[in-house]
Amino acid sequence: MKVIRLEIPNKLTSKDLPPLSLAIGFFDGVHIGHQQVILTAKKIADENNWKSAVMTFDPSPKEVLSKHPENVKYITLLDEKIRRIEELGIDYLFIVPFTREFASFLPEDFIDNYIIQLNVKHLTAGFDYTYGKFGKGTMKTIEQHGKGHFKATTVEKVTKNNNKISSTIIRSLISEGNVEETKHYLGRYYTMEGYVIHGEKRGRKLGFPTANLQIDDRYIYPKNGVYVVRLYVNSTWVNGVASIGYNPTFNDEKTKRFVEVYLLDFDDDIYGQSVILEWRKYLRDELKFDSIEALIEQIKQDVQETRNYFNQVSS
Numbered sequence: 001m002k003v004i005r006l007e008i009p010n011k012l013t014s015k016d017l018p019p020l021s022l023a024i025g026f027f028d029g030v031h032i033g034h035q036q037v038i039l040t041a042k043k044i045a046d047e048n049n050w051k052s053a054v055m056t057f058d059p060s061p062k063e064v065l066s067k068h069p070e071n072v073k074y075i076t077l078l079d080e081k082i083r084r085i086e087e088l089g090i091d092y093l094f095i096v097p098f099t100r101e102f103a104s105f106l107p108e109d110f111i112d113n114y115i116i117q118l119n120v121k122h123l124t125a126g127f128d129y130t131y132g133k134f135g136k137g138t139m140k141t142i143e144q145h146g147k148g149h150f151k152a153t154t155v156e157k158v159t160k161n162n163n164k165i166s167s168t169i170i171r172s173l174i175s176e177g178n179v180e181e182t183k184h185y186l187g188r189y190y191t192m193e194g195y196v197i198h199g200e201k202r203g204r205k206l207g208f209p210t211a212n213l214q215i216d217d218r219y220i221y222p223k224n225g226v227y228v229v230r231l232y233v234n235s236t237w238v239n240g241v242a243s244i245g246y247n248p249t250f251n252d253e254k255t256k257r258f259v260e261v262y263l264l265d266f267d268d269d270i271y272g273q274s275v276i277l278e279w280r281k282y283l284r285d286e287l288k289f290d291s292i293e294a295l296i297e298q299i300k301q302d303v304q305e306t307r308n309y310f311n312q313v314s315s
Contacts, residue, residue: 001086005095006114008102014119020053020092021045021122022115025129026167027056029075030084032187033126033158033165038088040155041124045091050121053092054085055114061098073220075170075186080193094118107132111145120146124153160184177223179279189230190279192219194259196233196270210243210260211270213277221257222279224286228306231261232276239264241299241306242277245286262299264307281309 006012023041027034038054045052063072076084078095085093096102096114105113110132115123123142131137137145139154146152157164170185182190194215211231215221224245230237240263246256261277283302289295 001082001090001093003082003093003095005097008097008099010113010117013117017051017092017119019048019050019121020119021048021050021124022053022055022094022118022120023124024055024131025125026060027054027081027085028060028167029170029186030081031075031165031167031170031185032160033155035088035187036158037124037126037155038085038090040153041122042089044122044124044153048121051091052089053094053118053120054090055094055096056081056085057096057098059098061103064098064100065103072218073171074218075167075174075190075220077193077216077218080191104133107137107141108145110137111142115146116149120150122151122153124155127154127156171220174220174222174279177225177227177282179222179227180281182279190222192216192221192277192279194275194277196273196275198271209267210262211275213259213261213275215259215277221259222282224257226283226286226302227279228281228283228309229261230278230280231263232278233270233273234268237278238266239306239310240266241283241302242279243286262303264303264310 004012021041021044023038025034025037027038030038041054042052044050058078060072060074063069066072082093123146125139125142127139129139131142139152142152159165163169165185170182173179173182173185174190179190192215194213196211197214198212222244225243227242227244229240229242231240240261242259242261244257244259246258259277283305287298289298
């Protein structure tokens with residue numbers, strides 16, 4: 001897949017590109033609904049002997065336009081989004097820098113400069129896609145703006161349990177700790193990428209050495225608690241138990257959240273390694289224990305429950 005980062009204004013022209021069938025959207029999570037939009041564009045490309053393409057934006061429009069951009073959180077950061085889209089067999093990915101200048105483009109100007117100018121012959125988007133200043137462009141107006149240049153396909157909402165599959169619902173499930181349910185909306189388990197860093201080595205003293213993780217705070221985090229997880233490290237998946245929170249047994253101040261993972265039957269030195277943390281199942285709330293002995297007993301229960309979980313699932 002060829003990744004092209006566009007400029008403002010766009011300097012590419014139709015002479016630079018083959019005929020394209022383009023899917024457009026922000027696609028945070030690249031969830032099942034997003035996949036349907038993207039694969040519809042790919043199918044149209046294949047039927048017409050065109051190249052398939054996706055256009056997305058970075059950062060999130062909400063982050064740029066919000067009064068509190070620090071509150072905007074992501075299901076997938078850009079690097080993962082690129083990989084997820086590439087896995088769908090797309091030929092071109094256009095990344096548009098979303099800025100206030102870009103947000104001020106009139107709908108017809110956006111179509112002229114970022115769709116027609118890119119040699120798009122067919123455009124596919126979700127039913128609720130909007131474009132241009134104040135989001136005034138919609139899927140009802142898009143063919144009018146592109147008349148004589150391209151056709152458009154609208155993908156209707158994809159549902160699960162009568163709910164629209166959306167990034168908003170997925171974020172809500174994650175923040176509530178309902179990570180098990182996210183698989184039905186994402187088409188996979190929720191993951192976060194990070195690094196193994198040195199911690200206080202308290203887990204080692206308790207008999208359960210943990211990998212302390214540094215994870216980008218732009219991700220949406222599950223609620224505090226203990227979870228069944230897998231960690232991808234050194235090219236393999238390892239089963240584990242993750243704790244996210246403030247370590248209340250040892251810390252009274254709620255100033256920094258920690259993510260640490262106890263890996264089952266694993267003793268490699270992985271400090272400094274990049275990892276992928278896959279959230280599988282919520283086990284319990286974060287608790288403050290009256291004694292170290294009580295904490296150790298609870299950890300043993302968490303580990304056993306985690307082993308039971310993986311004994312019952314195939315992957």
